[in-house]
Amino acid sequence: MAITVIACSQQFAAEVGDIDLRRPLAAEDLAAVREAFRTYAVLVFPGQDLTVEQHMAFGANFGPLEKTVRAVFHGEKLRVRPEIADIANLDGNGKIWGTDSRFRQFQMGNRLWHTDSSFKAPSAYASLLYARSVAPIGGHTQYADMRAAYDALPQAMKDRLDGSFAEHSLMFSRARLGFDNFTEEERRAFQPTVRPLMRTLDDSARRSLYIASHIGHIRGMPDEDAQALVADLIAHSTQPQFVYTHRWRVGDLVMWDNRCTMHRGTEFEDTRWKRDMHRVTTSDRLDVFDIAQCALRTEAASAEY
Ligand code: OGA
C-alpha cells in the first residue's frame, strides 16, 4: 500500500501515514515523502517505534547528519551519540534537571522562535525530532511558515529585505534570555554566520523569510533598528494563520525544513515532568556564504555544537 499524506493545515503541515520508518523505504515511498516535504515544510509521522539507528538511517535520506564531537555539552556529559541532539530536560545521568543546570539555561533558547543551526556553516536543512517521553501538559512545538509569511509581506518590505544580510549566533539568542557566561571555547565556536534575510528555495523556487532569534545584527543597520525589524518580522510571521502547533504523543516523529520555517517549544513544568526527545539534523548544501565563512574560521569549532 502506498503512503498517505493528509494535510493538517493548508500547504504547511501534513501527517504521513501507512509508513514504517524502521525499515529502509521503497523508492516510490521515499519519493512520495520528498515530494510531500517540498509542498509541506512540516511532516508528522505518528506512532513510530524507532531505535537510534533507525532514526538516523531515515534522517540520512535528507543529507549528511550534523554531529557533536564533544563529550561534555554545556557542563553535562553527553547522554546520546554525536549524531543526536539531546532535546530532553535530563542531566547526564538521565535525571530531570534542576533550575541551576547550565544545560537548562542553554536549552531555554528553544523557547524562542528560531530555525536550527542558522549559526553554523553549513546551516541545517531537515530536523527530525522524535518523542520518547512527553509531558502530560504543555511542551508542544509550534512551527511558523516563513514562505507564506514572506508572500504576505507588503512589497516595500520585500524590497527592503532583498539583499540584506543578518549575523546569526547562538550567543545572540541566549543573550536575549540574559545568559552570557560563555567560555572562551564557546565564544570561538559561536562566531556569527552571515545569512540573507530572504532566500529562494532551490527545489520549489518559492521565496522565504530566513530569520531567527539567533540574529544579533543586520549588516549596515544600527542595532536598535535591526532588533526592531527582527521583532516586527517575527511578530508578523508567527500570526495564527502561519502557525501549526504540534501536541506530542510518544512515538511521533516530526520533520521540518529549516530553510523556510521557524519553531519554538512551549512552556511546561520542566523540573517536574520528564520530556525526552531526540533530534537528528541534516546539513543544507554549502552556499557561497558558508564557503567564505569556513575559509575565515581558524577552527571549524561550530560543527561541534
Ligand atoms: C528543536 C527544538 C523545541 C521543542 O528540537 O530543535 O527547538 O519543542 N525543539 O523541544
Ligand code: MN
Ligand atoms: Mn530548534
